[in-house]
Amino acid sequence: MEEIYRTLGIDKEVYRLGEEVLSTLRDRFIEIDANAEYRQLGVIDAMQRARLSEAHLSGTTGYGYNDIGRDALEAVYAGVFHTEDALVRPQIASGTAALQLCFMGLLRPGDILYSPCGKPYDTLEEVIGIRDADGSLREFGIDYLETPLVEDGGFDFPAIEAQLKESRIRLVTIQRSKGYQTRPSFTIDTIRTLIDFIRAHRADVTIMVDNCYGEFVERLEPTDAGADLVAGSLIKNPGGGLAPSGGYVCGRRDLVEKISHRLTSPGLGKEVGASLQTLPACFEGLFLAPYVTASALKGAIFAASLYEKIARESGLPFTVHPASDVPRTDIIEAVTFHDERALTAFCEGIQSASPVDAHVRPEPWEMPGYDCPVIMAAGAFISGSSIELSADGPVRAPYTVFFQGGLTFAHAKLGILKTVQKLSEYGIFDPKTIQ
Numbered sequence: 192m193e194e195i196y197r198t199l200g201i202d203k204e205v206y207r208l209g210e211e212v213l214s215t216l217r218d219r220f221i222e223i224d225a226n227a228e229y230r231q232l233g234v235i236d237a238m239q240r241a242r243l244s245e246a247h248l249s250g251t252t253g254y255g256y257n258d259i260g261r262d263a264l265e266a267v268y269a270g271v272f273h274t275e276d277a278l279v280r281p282q283i284a285s286g287t288a289a290l291q292l293c294f295m296g297l298l299r300p301g302d303i304l305y306s307p308c309g310k311p312y313d314t315l316e317e318v319i320g321i322r323d324a325d326g327s328l329r330e331f332g333i334d335y336l337e338t339p340l341v342e343d344g345g346f347d348f349p350a351i352e353a354q355l356k357e358s359r360i361r362l363v364t365i366q367r368s369k370g371y372q373t374r375p376s377f378t379i380d381t382i383r384t385l386i387d388f389i390r391a392h393r394a395d396v397t398i399m400v401d402n403c404y405g406e407f408v409e410r411l412e413p414t415d416a417g418a419d420l421v422a423g424s425l426i427k428n429p430g431g432g433l434a435p436s437g438g439y440v441c442g443r444r445d446l447v448e449k450i451s452h453r454l455t456s457p458g459l460g461k462e463v464g465a466s467l468q469t470l471p472a473c474f475e476g477l478f479l480a481p482y483v484t485a486s487a488l489k490g491a492i493f494a495a496s497l498y499e500k501i502a503r504e505s506g507l508p509f510t511v512h513p514a515s516d517v518p519r520t521d522i523i524e525a526v527t528f529h530d531e532r533a534l535t536a537f538c539e540g541i542q543s544a545s546p547v548d549a550h551v552r553p554e555p556w557e558m559p560g561y562d563c564p565v566i567m568a569a570g571a572f573i574s575g576s577s578i579e580l581s582a583d584g585p586v587r588a589p590y591t592v593f594f595q596g597g598l599t600f601a602h603a604k605l606g607i608l609k610t611v612q613k614l615s616e617y618g619i620f621d622p623k624t625i626q
């Protein structure tokens with residue numbers, strides 16, 4: 192084993208350090224596998240209930256009228272998320288697009304979108320109009336309010352209660368995963384507490400959850416905890432690495448219907464939108480998604496443990512979010528380096544472990560939707576897919592890398608060992624000094 196790792200550029204010391212950390216994670220991994228098994232059975236059950244058939248695997252072109260495969264895929268998603276209906280389409284360009292579709296479908300001029308959990312994901316700032324953008328909610332006279340989290344990352348319930356007195360609030364959005372922040376991600380139990388609190392004060396508002404990176408991590412989903420809607424990207428967890436593009440919205444039938452009129456056209460709704468050639472990959476990806484998510488989760492926990500050990504024993508000021516022993520609700524692991532070179536080295540390590548484009552070196556660039564240069568590492572089969580092993584970090588202090596994915600644990604493991612190897616080659620730390 193050491194030898195094949197050596198072939199891939201991992202020194203003996205780095206490999207051994209990895210094995211030592213792994214030996215402490217066996218129980219955690221058993222728990223993750225049991226969870227994946229539970230969710231796998233849920234997916235199979237949903238497919239059987241939808242009477243998934245061979246005929247559902249061929250797509251349509253053009254308008255996509257009578258696309259029975261598309262309708263079956265949406266029935267399966269609704270089954271997995273325990274909702275009345277779903278919209279699962281390659282025409283939903285990304286996670287951001289799925290979320291903005293919910294906002295635009297459900298809000299009207301004069302309404303307010305409310306986030307009780309602080310700042311939303313970076314790309315939503317332009318959707319909302321926090322940063323000027325053509326076509327933002329603000330341009331349509333839709334306002335936005337947020338209540339910041341308290342210092343330990345919890346909800347500010349008194350402030351939320353006060354804010355909910357604003358009667359123009361019509362849609363509440365809760366972001367499950369931390370995104371590009373170092374706050375904790377919200378577990379399903381935490382989300383349930385927040386939803387119960389909101390409902391107790393405002394029975395009339397719609398509550399949606401940005402579910403990106405959270406799918407299949409726990410046994411339940413936000414829609415099992417009282418959310419009216421969940422939305423996310425097919426090139427993250429639920430696409431299982433196979434879905435070539437797309438987004439999903441699952442929830443109450445009347446809400447999904449309204450949202451579908453924004454996606455296609457008022458009057459057309461869910462009836463049009465060809466699935467093209469995407470159906471086999473979307474079904475099979477969803478089928479594999481519980482175990483793919485489990486692999487990514489193991490990678491995240493392995494990285495957390497490894498970097499905690501390196502920080503502890505080398506005295507470097509690295510911190511990980513979440514810590515390795517915290518219960519998980521998403522697949523993102525953040526490592527804060529306080530050192531730009533370490534951020535670069537980490538991304539180079541992930542890139543060099545990729546099956547595709549391993550020979551290229553990541554460079555920071557001004558990505559659309561972000562307000563500072565971002566360095567990204569991804570050598571994915573599907574461009575931009577972040578359920579595949581990938582890392583990205585905004586190039587600004589405190590130099591935090593957000594790491595996620597890995598279709599198989601072996602690949603995630605190699606990638607993480609490569610990051611450690613690169614840090615060692617950059618002279619940032621010496622693996623020989625770590626026990």
Ligand SMILES: *Cc1c(COP(=O)(O)O)cnc(C)c1O
Nearest residue numbers: 285286287312368370401403424
């Ligand atoms: C990835 C992500 C988004 C946006 O999805 P894209 O597909 O990148 O547009 C939104 N919210 C969260 C929490 C995310 O992780």
